[in-house]
Amino acid sequence: MAPSIHPLIDNGITPGSGTFAGGKLRCRCASDRVEVTLNSNVAHNHACGCSKCWKPSGSLFSIVGVVPRDAVSVTANASKLSIVDKEATIQRYACKDCGVHLFGRIENDHPFKGLDFVHVELSDEKGWQEPQFAAFVSSIIEQGSHPKEMDEVRAKFKDAGLQTYDVLSPALMDLISTFTAQKSGIRFANL
Ligand SMILES: N[C@@H](CCC(=O)N[C@@H](CS)C(=O)NCC(=O)O)C(=O)O
Numbered sequence: 001m002a003p004s005i006h007p008l009i010d011n012g013i014t015p016g017s018g019t020f021a022g023g024k025l026r027c028r029c030a031s032d033r034v035e036v037t038l039n040s041n042v043a044h045n046h047a048c049g050c051s052k053c054w055k056p057s058g059s060l061f062s063i064v065g066v067v068p069r070d071a072v073s074v075t076a077n078a079s080k081l082s083i084v085d086k087e088a089t090i091q092r093y094a095c096k097d098c099g100v101h102l103f104g105r106i107e108n109d110h111p112f113k114g115l116d117f118v119h120v121e122l123s124d125e126k127g128w129q130e131p132q133f134a135a136f137v138s139s140i141i142e143q144g145s146h147p148k149e150m151d152e153v154r155a156k157f158k159d160a161g162l163q164t165y166d167v168l169s170p171a172l173m174d175l176i177s178t179f180t181a182q183k184s185g186i187r188f189a190n191l
């Protein structure tokens with residue numbers, strides 16, 4: 001059987017709702033679940049093939065989007081959360097018992113600081129923004145995917161209507177480079 005990209009992509013993408021305003025994420029423990037309440041839909045939702053983003057077992061990709069950090073609150077069992085890698089740019093808060101990542105947060109000076117990274121599949125609600133593109137696609141090779149499978153993987157994204165990138169999408173790469181330019185003193189008129 002062909003490997004699963006991700007359950008939200010394998011059988012066709014379901015569009016989100018433009019009026020959906022958020023919901024709750026829950027970890028996968030049988031009881032005492034960690035609960036995170038999001039008072040916003042996600043933006044820039046995408047598939048990520050990197051080794052650091054949480055993905056369901058059996059899937060090659062994570063689905064991850066961003067929400068303003070002010071829209072994120074831990075509403076149950078916060079004591080079960082711990083940071084996966086304190087040195088990483090994105091501090092990913094995982095449930096110590098089931099391993100699911102509830103949210104990722106940036107504390108350093110960074111273009112995406114102020115946005116938290118979340119996985120909408122941890123919610124029962126419908127209406128979350130659907131995946132918009134695939135990022136860090138070549139990174140799946142680093143986790144053992146065969147280089148010769150890459151054409152098939154990219155073709156699956158194309159069939160689902162998603163562009164593939166080996167880092168981030170052009171819009172996000174432009175944001176990062178704009179931030180870097182501004183840090184070096186360059187000023188742009190009319191941004
Ligand atoms: N090839 C690397 C890429 C890792 C990477 O750069 N991930 C991106 C996308 S999530 C990132 O921004 N990471 C920052 C972080 O993990 O803190 C891997 O698969 O581990």
Ligand SMILES: [Zn+2]
Nearest residue numbers: 027029095098
């Ligand atoms: Zn859990």
Ligand SMILES: [Zn+2]
Nearest residue numbers: 048050052053
């Ligand atoms: Zn990632």
